[in-house]
Amino acid sequence: MRGVPNFHHSYIFCSVFSVLILFPQFSISANTMSATESLTLSSNQTILSPGNVFELGFFKPSSSSRWYLGIWFKAISKRTYVWVANRDSPLSSSIGTLKISDNNLALLDQSDKPVWSTNLTGGDVRAPVVAELLDNGNLVLRDSNNNDPDEFLWQSFDFPTDTLLPEMKLGWDLKTRHNRSLRSWRSPDDLSSGDFSFKLETRGFPEIFLWNRESRVYRSGPWNGIRFSGVPEMQAFDYIVFNFTASNEEVSYSFRVTKNNMYSRLTLSSTGILQRFTWIEAVQNWNQFWYAPKDQCDEYKECGSYGYCDSNTSPVCNCIKGFEPRNPQVWGLRDGSDGCVRKTQLSCDSGDGFVRLKKMKLPDTRATSVDRGIGLKECEEKCMSDCNCTAFANTDIRDGGSGCVIWTGEISDIRNYVEGGQDLYVKLAATDLG
Ligand SMILES: *[C@@H]1O[C@H](CO)[C@@H](O)[C@H](O)[C@H]1NC(C)=O
Numbered sequence: 305m306r307g308v309p310n311f312h313h314s315y316i317f318c319s320v321f322s323v324l325i326l327f328p329q330f331s332i333s334a335n336t337m338s339a340t341e342s343l344t345l346s347s348n349q350t351i352l353s354p355g356n357v358f359e360l361g362f363f364k365p366s367s368s369s370r371w372y373l374g375i376w377f378k379a380i381s382k383r384t385y386v387w388v389a390n391r392d393s394p395l396s397s398s399i400g401t402l403k404i405s406d407n408n409l410a411l412l413d414q415s416d417k418p419v420w421s422t423n424l425t426g427g428d429v430r431a432p433v434v435a436e437l438l439d440n441g442n443l444v445l446r447d448s449n450n451n452d453p454d455e456f457l458w459q460s461f462d463f464p465t466d467t468l469l470p471e472m473k474l475g476w477d478l479k480t481r482h483n484r485s486l487r488s489w490r491s492p493d494d495l496s497s498g499d500f501s502f503k504l505e506t507r508g509f510p511e512i513f514l515w516n517r518e519s520r521v522y523r524s525g526p527w528n529g530i531r532f533s534g535v536p537e538m539q540a541f542d543y544i545v546f547n548f549t550a551s552n553e554e555v556s557y558s559f560r561v562t563k564n565n566m567y568s569r570l571t572l573s574s575t576g577i578l579q580r581f582t583w584i585e586a587v588q589n590w591n592q593f594w595y596a597p598k599d600q601c602d603e604y605k606e607c608g609s610y611g612y613c614d615s616n617t618s619p620v621c622n623c624i625k626g627f628e629p630r631n632p633q634v635w636g637l638r639d640g641s642d643g644c645v646r647k648t649q650l651s652c653d654s655g656d657g658f659v660r661l662k663k664m665k666l667p668d669t670r671a672t673s674v675d676r677g678i679g680l681k682e683c684e685e686k687c688m689s690d691c692n693c694t695a696f697a698n699t700d701i702r703d704g705g706s707g708c709v710i711w712t713g714e715i716s717d718i719r720n721y722v723e724g725g726q727d728l729y730v731k732l733a734a735t736d737l738g
């Protein structure tokens with residue numbers, strides 16, 4: 305009885321094998337590459353994820369002479385790269401090989417020199433390792449006998465390039481010590497690390513900054529339980545669920561798509577625009593769902609300290625009640641970046657009080673302290689009793705608000721919204737409260 309199926313199996317095996325030999329551009333048998341297999345540029349081989357959602361292979365942007373190893377969507381008709389292995393060390397000729405060498409995934413050039421490697425050292429890997437492309441677009445290196453995501457030896461999701469896919473995380477993980485951020489391409493044809501990056505700052509009341517080289521250019525604002533304080537239009541959509549986690553083990557932002565065959569990505573363009581796209585099957589194209597920075601008021605510190613930006617006033621910069629322009633001449637010329645100063649110094653006693661500003665993007669949270677265990681009343685007391693405290697707010701706006709964040713020193717990069725935002729309480733001297 306057993307001979308027949310065995311014969312049958314080897315027959316199928318031989319057929320598949322000869323198909324692979326005769327048509328080398330066919331994908332590697334499954335979504336995995338074993339230690340004895342390799343992917344060569346000249347053969348046009350690729351690795352497909354199990355449900356044919358993503359594909360890993362070599363590519364060259366149309367007007368470039370550089371070759372890259374990367375991942376793109378297989379399931380959609382418009383070629384869209386979501387990850388690049390060797391962005392800063394492209395292959396200069398159309399000869400290249402991806403293989404597993406010394407339990408590492410390595411990309412070799414025409415002289416068999418590694419131009420890119422997963423660079424794992426030592427470890428006690430016993431079983432042979434395999435590389436596998438998963439259906440969420442994650443390229444992983446793992447022990448061939450171990451499928452546990454917590455024990456992957458390496459994963460591309462820990463090294464994002466310019467794109468955040470569903471299930472990928474931005475931010476920091478204590479266990480793996482990875483601190484993941486996005487970095488733009490230099491240009492549409494040069495995928496090397498560009499000037500713009502999007503990084504989650506993990507201390508205090510975490511928020512994400514967009515950087516242009518060494519300068520901050522845009523700030524998401526902190527997570528308020530529902531959305532980032534500076535992204536008022538962010539809400540739970542029918543099919544996209546956002547997740548922000550801040551604990552001792554990780555501080556991360558991610559999103560999930562809850563509908564099959566729906567594709568969404570967050571990409572940092574080479575010109576420094578954050579864009580969320582969703583794929584529209586009917587028109588076979590990506591639709592821009594959201595982008596930032598959006599307007600003048602999104603520009604970092606547009607109105608300096610104690611100023612706030614209102615895109616419906618002219619000029620856009622305004623001083624918070626109780627403050628006046630630090631430099632009236634420049635302010636008059638519509639440069640608000642010098643900000644505002646207090647009209648009356650605080651007395652640092654119970655005579656001081658608070659003005660409530662509604663629908664605000666919370667100020668830069670780098671000089672804050674957070675206590676999620678207390679409410680607004682205790683928060684006010686805490687700010688009142690600290691002479692250096694200048695403002696306070698709830699950390700979570702759900703269910704009427706909870707938690708406490710207090711700012712010490714100057715507050716900056718504040719704006720208001722027509723819809724969204726939250727209450728911010730700023731400390732003023734009694735005479736300015738009026
Ligand atoms: C690989 O693809 C290129 C472009 O599509 C084609 O010119 C070339 O002949 C292919 N090579 C093989 C070995 O199939």
Ligand SMILES: *[C@@H]1O[C@H](CO)[C@@H](O)[C@H](O)[C@H]1NC(C)=O
Pocket residue numbers: 420421422423
């Ligand atoms: C691997 O290590 C080499 C040599 O230290 C380094 O140049 C390269 O950037 C590393 N590759 C990755 C992907 O980190």
Ligand SMILES: *[C@@H]1O[C@H](CO)[C@@H](O)[C@H](O)[C@H]1NC(C)=O
Pocket residue numbers: 476483503504505506507
């Ligand atoms: C992660 O990176 C960000 C941006 O560079 C930095 O501000 C933050 O402190 C880092 N977090 C940790 C825990 O290293």
Ligand SMILES: *[C@@H]1O[C@H](CO)[C@@H](O)[C@H](O)[C@H]1NC(C)=O
Pocket residue numbers: 547548549
């Ligand atoms: C959000 O992320 C955390 C940490 O990764 C995870 O434990 C949690 O289950 C996620 N929540 C949702 C609703 O997906």
Ligand SMILES: *[C@@H]1O[C@H](CO)[C@@H](O)[C@H](O)[C@H]1NC(C)=O
Pocket residue numbers: 690691692
């Ligand atoms: C307030 O700020 C001053 C000057 O920065 C500092 O010396 C002092 O220790 C601070 N006080 C408190 C209670 O933090």
